[in-house]
């Protein structure tokens with residue numbers, strides 16, 4: 001038994017807990033061409049017989065927080081993620097029953113919901129994150145001409161396949177492995193400029209235009225077999241220019257929300273493109289303007305200035 005006596009000091013350890021917070025785990029379940037996604041943010045917090053590590057630094061009762069992180073990813077593979085609750089129960093039971101000093105486990109889970117883009121068949125691996133994006137509009141008038149730039153931000157989308165990245169330049173600092181089947185995810189920030197400039201001309205139907213542009217950019221994201229996020233960006237812009245006569249210019253700022261395959265080999269598990277670590281930073285940032293041929297670029301390069 002551990003020695004629970006505390007040192008002869010007037011300071012006694014009170015409530016304490018520890019663990020790994022915010023383990024971002026994405027589990028793809030492949031049902032033929034139809035993929036299912038579970039996207040969780042899992043925080044593990046353990047408590048129990050932890051006096052010694054605080055009083056003397058003895059780690060004899062400490063299951064490393066790093067191990068708790070690995071357990072989250074390994075369990076995603078071994079047991080799958082049926083529901084956040086079921087996954088949390090598995091984890092909590094595991095920590096409390098497998099480690100004698102751990103008396104209590106608190107697993108907090110946030111789940112991000114994904115909705116399919118399109119229906120079955122086409123779009124069976126393309127998703128938009130639930131929770132509506134923020135719609136944006138900027139109107140400028142100098143007494144003569146109008147400039148209307150609309151857009152959106154915080155529209156999170158993901159393709160769980162049909163994305164590759166290879167054939168890029170390699171120098172002595174390049175370590176990125178070529179990817180032939182990766183997750184492509186981004187949080188779309190986009191602006192589009194209307195060519196309506198005068199009161200004399202019929203105004204676009206602003207509501208319909210927004211819904212249609214949103215639809216086209218999502219559809220282009222879903223339909224593009226992507227060799228780079230740059231290519232996907234161009235396809236999204238081109239599709240808007242081709243389908244919406246009222247728009248002359250589109251600019252996108254697309255963070256590449258990297259998903260790294262987790263190495264499960266140390267646990268004797270094979271990761272068959274199923275379990276990913278969703279990294280938040282750093283992220284690639286891909287930005288470009290797509291113009292109607294012959295038109296001039298007017299949307300600022302830095303979208304935070306709009």
Ligand SMILES: O=c1[nH]c(=O)c2[nH]c(=O)[nH]c2[nH]1
Pocket residue numbers: 165176227228229230256284
């Ligand atoms: O779609 C991508 N474009 C890049 O330019 C890039 N660079 C990188 O490291 N990964 C990716 N992915």
